[in-house]
Amino acid sequence: MAKAPVLTPQADDFPRWYQDLINKAELADNGPVRGTMVIRPYGYGLWERMQADMDRRIKQAGAQNAYFPVLIPQSYLTREAEHVEGFAPELAVVTHGGGKELEEPVVIRPTSETIINEYFSKWVQSYRDLPLLINQWANVVRWELRPRLFLRTSEFLWQEGHTAHATHEDARDYAAHIHRNVYGDFMENVLAMDVVPGRKTVKERFAGAINTLTLEGMMGDGKALQMATSHELGQNFARAFNTQYLSKDGRQELVWQTSWGSTTRMVGALVMMHGDDNGLRVPPRLAPVQVVVLAIKGDDAVVAKVREIGDRLAAAGIRVQVDDRTDTPFGRRAVDWELKGVPVRVEVGPRDLENGTAMVARRIPGGKEPVVIEALEALLPKALEDDQALLLRQSRERRESRTSDVTTVAEAAEAAVAGGWARIPWSVLGPEGEAELAEQAVSVRCLVGEDGSVPESDDAPGTLAIVSRAY
Amino acid sequence: MAKAPVLTPQADDFPRWYQDLINKAELADNGPVRGTMVIRPYGYGLWERMQADMDRRIKQAGAQNAYFPVLIPQSYLTREAEHVEGFAPELAVVTHGGGKELEEPVVIRPTSETIINEYFSKWVQSYRDLPLLINQWANVVRWELRPRLFLRTSEFLWQEGHTAHATHEDARDYAAHIHRNVYGDFMENVLAMDVVPGRKTVKERFAGAINTLTLEGMMGDGKALQMATSHELGQNFARAFNTQYLSKDGRQELVWQTSWGSTTRMVGALVMMHGDDNGLRVPPRLAPVQVVVLAIKGDDAVVAKVREIGDRLAAAGIRVQVDDRTDTPFGRRAVDWELKGVPVRVEVGPRDLENGTAMVARRIPGGKEPVVIEALEALLPKALEDDQALLLRQSRERRESRTSDVTTVAEAAEAAVAGGWARIPWSVLGPEGEAELAEQAVSVRCLVGEDGSVPESDDAPGTLAIVSRAY
Incomplete structure (x- = not known):
């Protein structure tokens, strides 16, 4: 008689397999407040090893760690119009402190662009203070209606980088450097994950950004997961918070900014990318225990x-x-x-x-x-x-074998709904096709060049859209 | 003409010297929400080096890192009577999440005994699961009416250890081990700080503990600062959360617990212990830049x-x-x-x-x-x-030269008000003398043995009380 499987088989019910694994491998538990998560020692050990490697890379990229308060005056959020629109529905609001009702409610940070700009506007005076490259390791809260451990939690742990530069070019290059050399290289060489670097469409951009770079991974069931993002913020927050510097030729100029983040979601990605019916498979370079x-x-x-x-x-x-x-x-x-x-x-x-x-x-x-x-x-x-090389190869082979090149919106939707990725010219799909796909819960994960490069703009010739369902 | 001093001289106004130094050495800024703090890169670099060394020691002591949610249902706090009484006045309360009023308000953790016991009660089944040794690095919020950067802030960063043991003896020994070998040794050998280990009086204990061990340091102005504490919780939280285990002889028994914490306050202590009129002096073993x-x-x-x-x-x-x-x-x-x-x-x-x-x-x-x-x-x-040795020696010499042995409550108060420490037999002082001192804002920092050991109980023969004003 065959033994009962320890986990629900992936083929039977992938989401349930995931829950079983998180539970039985003692990675995490649900917290008492809806959507929160207890990260157990084995799960936290994986995150700690990710942190250590990423922290080294972030420092090599010249950024210094700092810490900004978890409590942000609600009024800060409203200063950048797109930003508040994006985050307002997810905020946790503190109305009482020290036994009294607060005069102004404060929110638990959903991200720190606003509070950090408040300080950047004080710290940055002259071109000599630029670039200002800051990172913080912190918890954030974004109220989550459909929580899933590690993937979507009301509180998660992350690093968030925030930088200010004298020029558009310098900011653009730095966002790209983080995207490629901190995130991309880490995921490929430490997490043994095949990831596709690309840019987000306007619809999928971070609230307040002028460009969002992403890394997308294909999970074991063919769906996509956004692994980390690096944003060009342009001068949007600088304008809202008046973050200016005195240029070499004596003029007050707004800074150009970036922000970039990676989260405990990477632990969930590790499970869904490398796990099998017997459990997790941890890449040796990451493994706390090899x-x-x-x-x-x-x-x-x-x-x-x-x-x-x-x-x-x-x-x-x-x-x-x-x-x-x-x-x-x-x-x-x-x-x-x-x-x-x-x-x-x-x-x-x-x-x-x-x-x-x-x-x-x-x-x-x-x-x-x-x-x-x-x-x-x-x-x-x-x-x-x-083993390290094998995991990367297997994830690459899966992504290649489950990605189809298509030429119509209908084919793209079909491929995605069937559990894979489709590649379609962006000139064919466009924002209208993107809206059509959304009706079937299919999204454009990113735009890429024909040669796998990251396009400089959405309308660069030959730009392809990668579409799929996503976590 | 003498140059204007960079900082207010210590002798003129010690608190102002402290503020000046924190500001001009770019250690921290006040946050926008009352009592919160922005830790700037240089200040955070000191904290990071503290974290790294402490984390190594904590792991050597057998504890594993984990992470529990920042949001705790308000009802959890009320389960341990002394605990809620101690923390209720300092809570930050979240009443709205995701655009709606919450059914039950949740608090931002002021400390995690309650939420951790909720999970310990699930994870601990048998004596084989003990001891369970957990640590977390996290932020906590305790609403602060008289904030001072690093020393008293409404949000601070810390590590909090939480452990469960089969016996009273094992819990007691572990609390003492952390006190001596993690905290005491770190402060002396890395921070180059003279610290006095002792036990707190009943009045000064952590809310919910049966015993609190402390390390007290003398600052540059002769006042005391509590540097870190390690608590025996007895079975108080185990009873409130029903944290039980099946013993070897098949009986359900409540666990015995400890908790212990050290915070970003240590950065403030570093300033007030080693700083002079020209600024900070960082012990070489800690220094990010030597x-x-x-x-x-x-x-x-x-x-x-x-x-x-x-x-x-x-x-x-x-x-x-x-x-x-x-x-x-x-x-x-x-x-x-x-x-x-x-x-x-x-x-x-x-x-x-x-x-x-x-x-x-x-x-x-x-x-x-x-x-x-x-x-x-x-x-x-x-x-x-x-240099490392010199700093430790200077801090020890200051403490010795500014501590007086006294025999009456009046003399103890006088020595403390004058800006020093007094040592007085606890049999002379007692809880009544302690209450008298409190009227002059003087407190018992800790109880110590005549030979500098930590007394096993408040009424151990020869126990001395160290009294002073404190931050």
Whole structure:
């Protein structure tokens, strides 16, 4: 008799598989207030590793971390017309503080453009103060009616970068640099995710931006997920907050700005991009634990051996965890590590000791084979590299095989509804076709050049629209 | 004619000196909502370095990071009677979300004992799940009527640890371990701060705790600042949230708990502990920038030399920054680095180049002397070590010289009002004396043993009370 599956199979019900996995791999729980989320230690460990790598890249891009208040006067939001229109429906409003009703209600930040511009307008005086490159790691609240853990939550964690530049060109180049070298490179080389860089249509732009750059990933069910965005804000917020500088030739000029963000949604993306019916598969470069060494039985020689192997692998630079909790049945522990997606399990029992071997289970390609214990340090680093490359290749192959080139709006809708992406000339689709697709819950994920480049404008010749359903 | 001082001198007006320093060293600004704070990049850089070191220590103590929602149903707070009484006056209340009035108001977390216990009660089933050791880095909001940047702000950043244990002893030992080995050791060995470990009186305990351990530091004006606290919660929250486990002998038992926190207030403590009339003095082990290499003039040879020195010092493991912004006058830059408290300035001008020397200014002991450029790598690491030790010694000497041993309540009050600490037998002072002192805005900072140990109880023989005014 076949064992009952640990998770709902993806093919049966992808959203339910996702919920099962988040729950059983102990990534997160629903919070008590609608749409909020408790990020459990294993899920938070993934986010922490993302943070560390991204933070290094952000600093390399010259930005410095700072922190702005979570509470923003409601009046700030209204100063930029498109911005308030975009965010007003999602605001959480604080009306009482310290036991009294507040004179002016304050909102919990949904994003920080407004409050940051209030300070930029004080800090920026002269061209010498530019570019001003700031990042913050913070929580934000956007009231969410259809919440889904990690993907859409009323509170999420993120980094938000905010910069001010002397010229349009400098701002444009910086937004592109973050898009490509911070976000794109991180997703490809650390998260092992195939992502498509492109620009958003006017309809899909950030509220208050003149251009939004995005990275779109294809999930296991063929839908798209917006992975991170980098915006050119032009002078919209500078105008609203009077953020000016004295130029070299002595004139007061408005600054040009960017903002860019990436969120805990990336943890959800990791699940939906790399997960399978047995659980998560974590790319080795990200994995908090790359190799787990399990004692099958609790006898002294086995426990001593798994600890010794653990020490040797750690000395070889591998992030390793020893699991000698032998009061929990081995099978349950093995399933748990599989659910959590640890790339390699090294399993050692009394019989293995006699042979001088360990059973090595590879989570990413699958499969299990005995390996001479002495050879582990030499073999595993290479195995982890191969696994990293395999995940990226699999995600790329999926995206390629499930993307169709089409020439009519009807074909585009059909491909998207069937669970894939369609590529269609933007000159054919246009804003009207985009509106038509919206009726079937299909959206333009991004505009790309024929050669995969990011178009300089929506009407650049040869621009293609990638359309699909999305999370 | 003497130059006007950059800061209000400490001796003239210590609180104003503090405000001046926070402002001119660009550590923080007031936020737009009363009591909130914008932490500027230099201030945040100090906090980031504190975080990194503390996070490592917390993980070494076995705790894992996680994240719980910022929004807590108001009803949670009321479940533990003392807790709600302590926090109700400071709450920020969200009444509207997503454009609608909420059915139940939610509060922005002032601390997370309640929401965390809601989840601990789900996660903890058996003795195998214990101890459960969780930490989170987060923002909290406590409405503040008399705000002061870093010291008392309506929103602050902190880490809060929350743990559940099978026995009273295990919880007690863990709270003490965090107190001593995470907080105490960090403050002494990284922040170079003399701190006194002790226990709080019943009056000063955390709302809901059965015991609060504290570290108290003496600031430059002789007042005390509570630096971090570690609480034994007993079974108070376990009872309120029904956090139970199945023991080895098959009985349902309530867990025993701890919580412990340290905040951005430590940045304020750094200023008030080590600052002088010229600005901040940052302990080298903490300093984001340990050595700044300044080009006095903008000629090519000088700029090339400061960059070369910068590279060599970085290669020697020093955190170094090169300042070749020679379009800003040298004097202004030197004052700015002095304000920011960078331990060592290496200043290079055209004349120095001829001599093969650089002027080395030491911020912590003070003084300036020429040093052969080739010798910098060898000399500076030792200088930084000496500076670290000197700061700790100075803070200890201040505390010792400004603490008096007294035997009456009147003498204790007098010493505290004069700007120092008094040590008085707790058997003499007692809760009545404590109430008397409170009338003169003097409080018992902590109880300590005669030998400096932390007493096991308030009435342990020989227990002394340390009393002073406090921030």
